[in-house]
Amino acid sequence: MATGRNHRPATRSRGIPEATVARLPLYLRALTALSERSVPTVSSEELASAAGVNSAKLRKDFSYLGSYGTRGVGYDVEYLVYQISRELGLTQDWPVVIVGIGNLGAALANYGGFASRGFRVAALIDADPALAGRQVAGIGVRHVDELESIIETNGVSIGVITTPGGAAQQVCDRLVAAGVTSILNFAPTVLTVPDGVDVRKVDLSIELQILAFHEQRKAAESLTQDVPEPLAPGAAAPAPGRDQGPDGDIPAVMPA
Amino acid sequence: MATGRNHRPATRSRGIPEATVARLPLYLRALTALSERSVPTVSSEELASAAGVNSAKLRKDFSYLGSYGTRGVGYDVEYLVYQISRELGLTQDWPVVIVGIGNLGAALANYGGFASRGFRVAALIDADPALAGRQVAGIGVRHVDELESIIETNGVSIGVITTPGGAAQQVCDRLVAAGVTSILNFAPTVLTVPDGVDVRKVDLSIELQILAFHEQRKAAESLTQDVPEPLAPGAAAPAPGRDQGPDGDIPAVMPA
DNA sequence: TAGATTGTTAATCGATTAACAATC
DNA sequence: TAGATTGTTAATCGATTAACAATC
The missing domain is CATH 1.10.10.10 (Winged helix-like DNA-binding domain superfamily/Winged helix DNA-binding domain)
Incomplete structure (x- = not known):
């Protein structure tokens, strides 16, 4: 899936x-x-x-x-x-909008890895009228009332949702109705979308919970098998790992 | 993997x-x-x-x-x-450190989903002396020179890296040397760690690239099969999707 | 030609799913 | 007892991996 x-x-x-x-x-x-x-x-x-x-x-x-x-x-x-x-599909230009300009939205707006890979932030959108008109990462913040016109004017097909969880589905519905067909969701919400729309989610708290699971296992193991098994003479020492988490799936980077 | x-x-x-x-x-x-x-x-x-x-x-x-x-x-x-x-492992307390207090580090520090799930931000760490002593999300920023003592004093076993890519491996090495055994990496770098250390990475640019791939496919399809196949009478209409990206793996949330 | 390295095959492994017997 | 829903089985599917023939 x-x-x-x-x-x-x-x-x-x-x-x-x-x-x-x-x-x-x-x-x-x-x-x-x-x-x-x-x-x-x-x-x-x-x-x-x-x-x-x-x-x-x-x-x-x-x-x-x-x-x-x-x-x-x-x-x-x-x-x-x-x-x-x-x-x-990176040889073409993909205009994106970021909806929800809190700490995270601002962090993404400042992320340099976008432009170099064909992504262009067409607009930053927030529901707070006090934010509208302010500049973040050199881009003006627009009020959410303008969402539909921004999507249509710029031909945006990819939307990034960085709102609080409670607003995410509503924002998602508006994005989709306006023509967005791919959504990157940072809100802690399972989004429901019509067929033909792709959703990917990035969820920090889930990543930490998975780490905690393995951390707990390590702690349990070090209690039960305190003394590591001696290596047989000539046996290879465990090689340094290079695994970067589930490589079936995840994600792209984001420096601070 | x-x-x-x-x-x-x-x-x-x-x-x-x-x-x-x-x-x-x-x-x-x-x-x-x-x-x-x-x-x-x-x-x-x-x-x-x-x-x-x-x-x-x-x-x-x-x-x-x-x-x-x-x-x-x-x-x-x-x-x-x-x-x-x-x-x-969420019935116990997990102290974490966040290294690299740029936009993203600050966003994570402000993220409320931590504490409620047993994670506690023990310290924010940055290499910039000008940041040291400042408060972010009510937590004082400490200089990276103190990294080892912070890890040891607080018994930190989980580290979050939000530095630029160039600094990530070095920070990772220091975290691991000081006793951290789980790392959540936001930097655009493949980290090399010794056996027994878990790394998970969150990479925004990769998520967007995967969306672009599917977006491109949709565009290609709508060109080749402009007219949707008519539904056979009585055939079920496509149901609204509920898929949230590769659910084998990904991620936790983060509202703005 | 000899060495190096790809591209592919086939075996294995893990994950998903439908179906249904067990049982509340 | 009848209805509902779990827990498990077994089939299927997709992903990984080692090995090696093809070929530069």
């Missing part, structure tokens, strides 16, 4: 699995870093390591896009940056 | 699958809402609907925790709140 279009198979038309789609941004970020260092080619092993996945998974993922590598050589960095960008 | 302890099977000791763990916070939130409305019992069907999953999945998930329901009746709301809280 994951798209809100749940009458369709998870694997779409050209058949890229959701889990693969969710990793393409990771590859793209690693490739962009290589590109900035003017590295011409990269092997699946190197790139996988930089992205925090294993190389078999990476090659399998790329195989859904096409045959963009050269056996014995690796992948051309620039070419792959372009192909993945195109696949993700 | 997902825990950073990658020498272990994904399914731990008492055997709760990761996908189930990631949904427990969703159930807990829905149950808490019911509890506040003094609803005494709830069926798997009702609760699943409130949490945005299907009831078979919910019952399967709960079966890993034990037999907490009553056939023919449903689940006792208060009892289930307690059991899930206990399972997630």
Whole structure:
């Protein structure tokens, strides 16, 4: 699942699995870093390591896009940056609106990672009349009364909701009615949307709760097996982990 | 995947699958809402609907925790709140530190969903001496020089990184060296951690890129099949979606 | 040609789902 | 007893992984 279009198979038309789609941004970020260092080619092993996945998974993922590598050589960095960008739809401009300009909305408005990836903040919207007209991150805040006209004028199809939980569904309904078909939801609410609208949610408190679960397990384990099992002579020491949480799914970055 | 302890099977000791763990916070939130409305019992069907999953999945998930329901009746709301809280480790207090007090760090510091779920912000930490001593969300900001002593004094085992990407690995190393074993990373960086340390990441730009991918697909589809297929007489209209993105994994909330 | 590395296959594993027997 | 709803089974599906033939 994951798209809100749940009458369709998870694997779409050209058949890229959701889990693969969710990793393409990771590859793209690693490739962009290589590109900035003017590295011409990269092997699946190197790139996988930089992205925090294993190389078999990476090659399998790329195989859904096409045959963009050269056996014995690796992948051309620039070419792959372009192909993945195109696949993700980042070669076009996506105007977005952010609704709810509290601390978080302001943080997102200030986030530099948007523009560089084809996202453009078309407007900041808030229900507080006192905020309207103020500048946040160099962008004027507009009153929520103007929501519909902003969406239509700018051809916005992606909305970001950073309101309190109580306002989220109502804002969502208005966004959808005005033509938005993808929503990134930061409010602690399960949104109901019509078919054809995608919702993704980012939920800090859930992430912390998952960490607490594992933390508790570790504490329980260190009580029961206080003394670690001695390694057999010649046995490999546990390697440093590189896992970054559930890599089937999550998320993109956001520096302060 | 997902825990950073990658020498272990994904399914731990008492055997709760990761996908189930990631949904427990969703159930807990829905149950808490019911509890506040003094609803005494709830069926798997009702609760699943409130949490945005299907009831078979919910019952399967709960079966890993034990037999907490009553056939023919449903689940006792208060009892289930307690059991899930206990399972997630939320019946104890978890001191956390937030490192990097920019827009996002401040937003998190102001987030009310922490305390109510057993998380306590023990300290806000930043590298900027000008910030040290200032108050954010009623909590004094401390200089990063004090990081180690803060961790040790407060027994902090969970750290949140909201620094720019360039500083994240270094901050991570210091947190881990000081005793932190779970990290929530908002920086756009793949962190390398020793075995036994869990990392989860939240990455806004990745979420937007995934939405862009699907948005692009929708645009392509509406070009190729401009005219929607007429519904066969008597065929069910597409039902409103309830999907909230990949529910195997993601995230917790954060109102502005 | 020899070495390196991709792209693909096939096995395995974990997650989802529908169905229904158990039981309140 | 009849109705409701859980807990579990078994089938299905999607994702991961190792291995290796293809090929640069």
